[in-house]
Amino acid sequence: xxxxxxxxxxxxxxxxxxxPEAVSVNPFYGEADPVSGMTTEPPSHRLADSPxxxxxxxxxxxxxxxxxxxxxxxxxTFVTTWMEPQADEVMAxxxxxxxIDKDEYPRTAELERRCVAMLADLxxxxxxxxxxxxxxxxxxxxxxxxxxxxxxxxxxxVGGRYPAAARPNLVMGANVQxxxxxxxxxxxxxxxxxxxxxERLHIDPQAAAQLCDENTIGVVTVLGSTFxxxxxxxxxxxEALDALQERTGLEVPVHVDGASGxxxxxxxxxxxxxxxxxxxxTSVNTSGHKYGLVYPGVGWALWRSSEALPEELVFRVNYLxxxxxxxxxxxxxxxxxxxxxxYTFLRLGRRGFRAVQQTARGVARSLAARIGDTEDxxxxxxxxxxxxxxxxxxxxxxxxxxxxxxxxxxxxxxxxPAYTFPPNRQDLSVLRIVCRNGFTADLADMFMDDLSALxxxxxxxxxxxxxxxxVATAFHH
Ligand SMILES: *Cc1c(COP(=O)(O)O)cnc(C)c1O
Numbered sequence: 001x002x003x004x005x006x007x008x009x010x011x012x013x014x015x016x017x018x019x020p021e022a023v024s025v026n027p028f029y030g031e032a033d034p035v036s037g038m039t040t041e042p043p044s045h046r047l048a049d050s051p052x053x054x055x056x057x058x059x060x061x062x063x064x065x066x067x068x069x070x071x072x073x074x075x076x077t078f079v080t081t082w083m084e085p086q087a088d089e090v091m092a093x094x095x096x097x098x099x100i101d102k103d104e105y106p107r108t109a110e111l112e113r114r115c116v117a118m119l120a121d122l123x124x125x126x127x128x129x130x131x132x133x134x135x136x137x138x139x140x141x142x143x144x145x146x147x148x149x150x151x152x153x154x155x156x157x158v159g160g161r162y163p164a165a166a167r168p169n170l171v172m173g174a175n176v177q178x179x180x181x182x183x184x185x186x187x188x189x190x191x192x193x194x195x196x197x198x199e200r201l202h203i204d205p206q207a208a209a210q211l212c213d214e215n216t217i218g219v220v221t222v223l224g225s226t227f228x229x230x231x232x233x234x235x236x237x238x239e240a241l242d243a244l245q246e247r248t249g250l251e252v253p254v255h256v257d258g259a260s261g262x263x264x265x266x267x268x269x270x271x272x273x274x275x276x277x278x279x280x281x282t283s284v285n286t287s288g289h290k291y292g293l294v295y296p297g298v299g300w301a302l303w304r305s306s307e308a309l310p311e312e313l314v315f316r317v318n319y320l321x322x323x324x325x326x327x328x329x330x331x332x333x334x335x336x337x338x339x340x341x342x343y344t345f346l347r348l349g350r351r352g353f354r355a356v357q358q359t360a361r362g363v364a365r366s367l368a369a370r371i372g373d374t375e376d377x378x379x380x381x382x383x384x385x386x387x388x389x390x391x392x393x394x395x396x397x398x399x400x401x402x403x404x405x406x407x408x409x410x411x412x413x414x415x416x417p418a419y420t421f422p423p424n425r426q427d428l429s430v431l432r433i434v435c436r437n438g439f440t441a442d443l444a445d446m447f448m449d450d451l452s453a454l455x456x457x458x459x460x461x462x463x464x465x466x467x468x469x470x471v472a473t474a475f476h477h
Pocket of ligand 1: 078137143177179223226260299
């Protein structure tokens with residue numbers, strides 16, 4: 001979570017009021033408060049001395065949250081912003097259940113186990129009964145766990161847990177999500193990144209294989225890239241690593257970061273080889289709260305077999321009763337998201353998932369095509385892999401840039417991030433649109449109307465207005 005400083009002077013409620021007699025809280029909330037008889041707002045950066053009535057407290061929190069955005073107009077995030085009321089009910093049922101109390105809540109634990117089994121089947125684990133996996137708070141935690149397993153397997157291979165001289169490395173494209181930079185930083189692994197080149201905006205199989213050596217713990221491939229929604233060529237990466245093994249004897253495992261794509265490809269791209277059908281793929285993660293269609297935060301990590309997950313990383317604790325093995329960074333975790341994931345699997349089935357994802361892809365492709373048809377924009381991707389596409393301004397456009405477009409769209413309520421690409425394409429700045437369940441064809445039409453209405457004004461600008469830092473950050477979701 002964001003790293004916050006303590007009290008700052010910008011707190012809205014702790015400033016001295018110009019008129020000390022004035023009542024600073026709405027009298028409807030304050031004077032009606034039988035507990036404190038409060039007429040002034042409570043301090044916002046320290047605990048008040050006394051309690052207040054629940055209705056007044058709720059109203060104050062509610063008022064603070066009113067200025068948050070409308071999530072349906074957020075085209076930046078991959079994360080689920082709508083579930084049906086029945087899912088809310090299921091989640092409410094489990095709000096108080098702690099996932100870790102597997103002995104007290106054996107049925108919640110059973111639903112988690114079934115979700116793992118369903119994903120093992122969906123991702124074509126050769127022997128689903130031997131595949132292992134767990135729920136997490138999201139893909140980031142899942143990637144940490146998968147990375148730790150890779151690192152420990154490497155340490156076993158080279159002998160000794162932390163050989164003094166050897167520094168492990170992990171090979172990936174420069175387009176990986178920030179969680180992989182975190183993993184490498186936190187667990188002291190060198191991140192070896194394949195830079196982008198020209199129109200290739202993700203990993204290159206040959207370049208990845210060339211970066212591997214005896215201290216490579218694995219190669220991460222992304223399905224698909226957060227930068228532009230493109231699928232990385234997982235099968236080609238595996239093939240390049242097969243050739244490397246034949247040449248050198250190096251056996252480099254592959255992890256697939258399927259945060260989004262592992263819940264898209266199984267339904268829309270069944271012929272695409274990216275999952276456990278590829279023998280080199282040892283682990284896969286996904287975000288249940290992205291195209292798994294569950295509210296945040298739930299993710300999943302699976303290993304093709306128990307051999308891929310070193311036993312010594314798995315903990316068994318008996319102080320809550322029971323003796324269930326766990327693999328997780330946190331101890332306590334809410335059970336509601338796991339129950340909601342099971343609900344979604346049950347509710348949709350394969351055909352339902354296909355329909356939902358097909359709809360999202362349909363909206364993405366059609367909106368991308370319309371944006372590509374304007375004289376102002378050039379598409380980098382078309383929304384036909386992840387239902388996500390990135391576009392930039394045509395080279396002849398000099399009156400405005402993508403940051404101006406992002407800023408102007410925000411005036412109409414649309415959140416569309418603009419950002420620059422990593423090496424070697426830092427010259428490239430793009431806008432990205434994520435189409436999720438709930439971003440309907442109707443909403444896409446309204447978006448296109450708003451964008452079209454802005455273009456004449458943008459074309460009339462004297463030049464780009466400069467990039468506000470706040471705009472260039474919103475895409476890492
Ligand atoms: C979103 C994303 C992550 C991080 O997932 P969280 O569930 O937000 O922690 C990791 N990798 C990729 C490719 C992603 O799209």
